[in-house]
Amino acid sequence: MTKPLRLGIARLGTVGIGVIKIIQNKKSLLEERTGRKILISAITAKSKTKKRGMDLSSYHWEKDPISLANRDDIDVFIELIGGHDGVAKEAVEVAINKGKDVVTANKALLAHHGHELALKAEKSGSILRFEAAVAGGIPVIKSLTEGLAGNSINRIIGVMNGTCNYILTRMESSGLSYEEVFSEANKLGYLEADPNLDIGGIDAAHKLSILSSIAFGTEVNFDGVELDGIDKITINDIHQAADMGFRIKLLGVSQMTSIGLEQRMSPCLVPSTSPLGQLEGGTNMVVIEGDQVGQIMLRGAGAGEGPTASAVLSDVADLARGIRLATFGQPAITLKKTASSKSQTPAPYYLRMLLHDEPGALAKITKILSQFNVSIDRMRQYGHEDENAPVLIVTHEIKHEDLMKAIQELPNTKVLKAQPVAIRVEAV
Amino acid sequence: MTKPLRLGIARLGTVGIGVIKIIQNKKSLLEERTGRKILISAITAKSKTKKRGMDLSSYHWEKDPISLANRDDIDVFIELIGGHDGVAKEAVEVAINKGKDVVTANKALLAHHGHELALKAEKSGSILRFEAAVAGGIPVIKSLTEGLAGNSINRIIGVMNGTCNYILTRMESSGLSYEEVFSEANKLGYLEADPNLDIGGIDAAHKLSILSSIAFGTEVNFDGVELDGIDKITINDIHQAADMGFRIKLLGVSQMTSIGLEQRMSPCLVPSTSPLGQLEGGTNMVVIEGDQVGQIMLRGAGAGEGPTASAVLSDVADLARGIRLATFGQPAITLKKTASSKSQTPAPYYLRMLLHDEPGALAKITKILSQFNVSIDRMRQYGHEDENAPVLIVTHEIKHEDLMKAIQELPNTKVLKAQPVAIRVEAV
Numbered sequence: 001m002t003k004p005l006r007l008g009i010a011r012l013g014t015v016g017i018g019v020i021k022i023i024q025n026k027k028s029l030l031e032e033r034t035g036r037k038i039l040i041s042a043i044t045a046k047s048k049t050k051k052r053g054m055d056l057s058s059y060h061w062e063k064d065p066i067s068l069a070n071r072d073d074i075d076v077f078i079e080l081i082g083g084h085d086g087v088a089k090e091a092v093e094v095a096i097n098k099g100k101d102v103v104t105a106n107k108a109l110l111a112h113h114g115h116e117l118a119l120k121a122e123k124s125g126s127i128l129r130f131e132a133a134v135a136g137g138i139p140v141i142k143s144l145t146e147g148l149a150g151n152s153i154n155r156i157i158g159v160m161n162g163t164c165n166y167i168l169t170r171m172e173s174s175g176l177s178y179e180e181v182f183s184e185a186n187k188l189g190y191l192e193a194d195p196n197l198d199i200g201g202i203d204a205a206h207k208l209s210i211l212s213s214i215a216f217g218t219e220v221n222f223d224g225v226e227l228d229g230i231d232k233i234t235i236n237d238i239h240q241a242a243d244m245g246f247r248i249k250l251l252g253v254s255q256m257t258s259i260g261l262e263q264r265m266s267p268c269l270v271p272s273t274s275p276l277g278q279l280e281g282g283t284n285m286v287v288i289e290g291d292q293v294g295q296i297m298l299r300g301a302g303a304g305e306g307p308t309a310s311a312v313l314s315d316v317a318d319l320a321r322g323i324r325l326a327t328f329g330q331p332a333i334t335l336k337k338t339a340s341s342k343s344q345t346p347a348p349y350y351l352r353m354l355l356h357d358e359p360g361a362l363a364k365i366t367k368i369l370s371q372f373n374v375s376i377d378r379m380r381q382y383g384h385e386d387e388n389a390p391v392l393i394v395t396h397e398i399k400h401e402d403l404m405k406a407i408q409e410l411p412n413t414k415v416l417k418a419q420p421v422a423i424r425v426e427a428v
Numbered sequence: 429m430t431k432p433l434r435l436g437i438a439r440l441g442t443v444g445i446g447v448i449k450i451i452q453n454k455k456s457l458l459e460e461r462t463g464r465k466i467l468i469s470a471i472t473a474k475s476k477t478k479k480r481g482m483d484l485s486s487y488h489w490e491k492d493p494i495s496l497a498n499r500d501d502i503d504v505f506i507e508l509i510g511g512h513d514g515v516a517k518e519a520v521e522v523a524i525n526k527g528k529d530v531v532t533a534n535k536a537l538l539a540h541h542g543h544e545l546a547l548k549a550e551k552s553g554s555i556l557r558f559e560a561a562v563a564g565g566i567p568v569i570k571s572l573t574e575g576l577a578g579n580s581i582n583r584i585i586g587v588m589n590g591t592c593n594y595i596l597t598r599m600e601s602s603g604l605s606y607e608e609v610f611s612e613a614n615k616l617g618y619l620e621a622d623p624n625l626d627i628g629g630i631d632a633a634h635k636l637s638i639l640s641s642i643a644f645g646t647e648v649n650f651d652g653v654e655l656d657g658i659d660k661i662t663i664n665d666i667h668q669a670a671d672m673g674f675r676i677k678l679l680g681v682s683q684m685t686s687i688g689l690e691q692r693m694s695p696c697l698v699p700s701t702s703p704l705g706q707l708e709g710g711t712n713m714v715v716i717e718g719d720q721v722g723q724i725m726l727r728g729a730g731a732g733e734g735p736t737a738s739a740v741l742s743d744v745a746d747l748a749r750g751i752r753l754a755t756f757g758q759p760a761i762t763l764k765k766t767a768s769s770k771s772q773t774p775a776p777y778y779l780r781m782l783l784h785d786e787p788g789a790l791a792k793i794t795k796i797l798s799q800f801n802v803s804i805d806r807m808r809q810y811g812h813e814d815e816n817a818p819v820l821i822v823t824h825e826i827k828h829e830d831l832m833k834a835i836q837e838l839p840n841t842k843v844l845k846a847q848p849v850a851i852r853v854e855a856v
Contacts (some may be wrong), residue, residue, distance in 0.1 A: 142574060314575045331460075
């Protein structure tokens with residue numbers, strides 16, 4: 001008879017409670033599936049006395065995550081603390097140094113210190129797993145690392161921040177402004193304590209950088225993600241994009257180019273009828289393009305107690321079954337450093353401008369655009385009642401660099417009423 | 429240094445060639461990812477002399493799959509022969525008895541003999557893997573067995589036969605009849621040698637029965653799948669369904685009910701705008717509903733050289749990495765026998781009838797329907813130029829049993845010109 005797998009769970013927020021519920025309620029199912037008993041040895045949380053609606057009395061209580069990571073009676077340290085520095089990192093390092101396996105939902109930790117932790121884990125013979133760190137309950141880490149192991153990956157595309165997708169789809173359905181929906185989401189508790197983690201695209205970029213490492217065999221390079229949040233998206237952009245058959249999504253895209261790894265996290269237009277275009281609310285989707293498999297799409301809830309706990313349990317079940325994989329799918333020492341390549345891949349762009357309503361204004365704009373090889377596919381001039389003329393352009397496939405040069409030059413026409421907004425159209 | 433993993437590949441059809449290409453072209457990638465060299469020791473095929481456009485001279489040639497399975501210099505027997513009896517089964521059994529691991533793409537073999545083979549594999553310490561048997565390159569076996577191990581599964585829904593989906597979507601886009609598109613698909617080589625495997629739903633039902641076993645911890649029960657093919661679907665059904673916002677898909681549904689496992693493979697209506705409704709051509713999708721994770725959707729190519737070889741390589745990489753799982757995710761001895769429960773779950777139905785165009789005909793029909801608790805949600809009577817009146821009904825949620833009784837009674841009205849056709853509307 002195999003020995004039980006003994007867990008230590010650090011922090012009892014939504015996910016921690018979800019994990020404990022599954023382990024309490026599905027004892028025999030988990031044992032049948034993994035061939036081992038899965039037990040909780042010890043737990044820790046900020047408050048010992050807080051009512052949590054469940055019986056925790058049979059678990060040892062530790063005063064802090066470090067002491068928990070140090071305990072001799074745990075095999076797996078489950079880190080649900082969050083934050084890329086401080087106690088989360090320290091406790092994970094203690095666990096690894098003691099040769100314990102670690103399961104974490106902490107994307108920030110992996111995005112910032114994943115490579116360093118992977119090296120340490122390999123040195124001590126520990127396993128570091130993190131299915132819950134990316135796209136909630138969708139088994140994307142497993143699918144990419146194991147299910148597509150025979151593929152060279154061409155591109156990864158993902159909608160991986162449910163809050164941003166909620167805000168964008170709610171703006172569209174309600175007609176409310178970004179500011180109004182933002183404050184609504186805040187009241188509903190959908191936003192991180194630092195909302196910029198969500199709306200600035202940082203949280204989603206953490207996830208993208210983790211997927212990139214596995215997909216392309218490169219060291220995690222979060223700083224190499226070109227970042228742009230959703231806070232400049234107006235309700236007009238959403239409506240005008242819809243008019244032209246598009247929806248706006250905070251899209252992560254990662255692909256290898258001839259000069260390095262291109263990682264972008266930014267609002268993009270995608271066809272309204274595409275699977276990515278149809279995502280509502282907090283739903284996540286990751287699209288993986290492999291040279292053998294073609295395009296695989298994985299869709300599901302990106303957050304929440306059940307989905308995130310499900311992902312944590314996937315890692316725990318793997319460890320119970322004796323599945324032991326290198327952190328990013330290959331030994332950390334073999335991961336390549338890569339130059340980050342900013343938006344090399346050409347694409348069409350959506351360009352929103354507000355012009356003075358005067359004769360020749362548009363001609364001045366199009367002249368500059370054509371000087372910088374920004375050729376126009378479609379253009380619309382919207383009706384208006386004041387002296388401002390809203391103009392909308394979708395370009396042909398162009399280089400981002402050219403577009404940026406053109407945008408820099410445009411103010412010299414003296415016909416702009418505001419800074420132009422450019423949004424990439426991603427082919428999906 | 430770990431020893432290389434040595435493969436024996438039985439049959440060199442499209443998939444076999446695809447597997448060899450990956451192993452030849454991605455040597456170092458596979459070694460980096462799995463930590464081992466993956467080598468081909470020996471191969472076999474029907475013809476040794478056939479031109480295959482690649483160098484096979486470094487592999488030992490065996491005269492038949494049985495001899496190949498018997499070789500001492502292979503660790504993994506890769507069965508790409510097909511068919512649920514005969515040499516495929518025999519060779520797999522030989523490999524298992526010799527303690528070798530087996531990777532197969534053979535859904536028929538697993539649907540008919542999966543339980544028996546799993547018992548044998550566990551006895552001899554062999555591993556039997558089959559990612560390629562279900563939904564081509566989509567890592568659905570892995571997602572279900574490992575990624576969702578912390579979930580009790582509520583329902584599985586899948587479009588898992590690309591040929592049927594091609595026929596149904598091609599009928600819609602071309603306006604051609606079932607017979608015309610069938611013969612087109614035949615000419616294009618899309619159909620199995622016995623076309624009834626595709627259009628009769630048998631191939632897809634094989635796949636569904638395999639997923640059911642993993643999802644519900646039950647012995648594979650292919651005979652328990654309630655089967656209905658797509659050959660009775662007319663172009664009118666497709667157009668009329670579209671009129672009402674639906675598309676017709678050959679849908680596999682598996683769910684546990686109070687009286688046993690309900691497995692259905694039959695044409696169903698799904699909303700046109702749903703992810704399942706939007707599948708075109710050969711694309712497959714599997715929807716898994718877990719009590720923790722909610723609804724997960726996995727989409728990708730269901731067949732073809734690259735996708736299927738990708739799935740075979742996923743299993744090979746697992747074995748190279750030392751991942752050793754019970755065939756259906758838990759020891760075969762713990763799998764439960766289950767009574768098969770035919771269509772217990774109530775649903776709305778689409779009902780197509782052709783009536784004599786005479787006063788009171790429709791009243792006679794609706795009277796019978798209401799007698800059997802078949803209540804009508806929507807009804808349409810189509811324009812017609814002869815004495816036949818086409819009538820279309822979508823019912824409220826009803827029991828299949830009641831509908832069948834009503835349909836049996838309907839001919840007694842003497843107003844039917846043809847046997848009514850009923851198609852289930854599946855909530856997705």
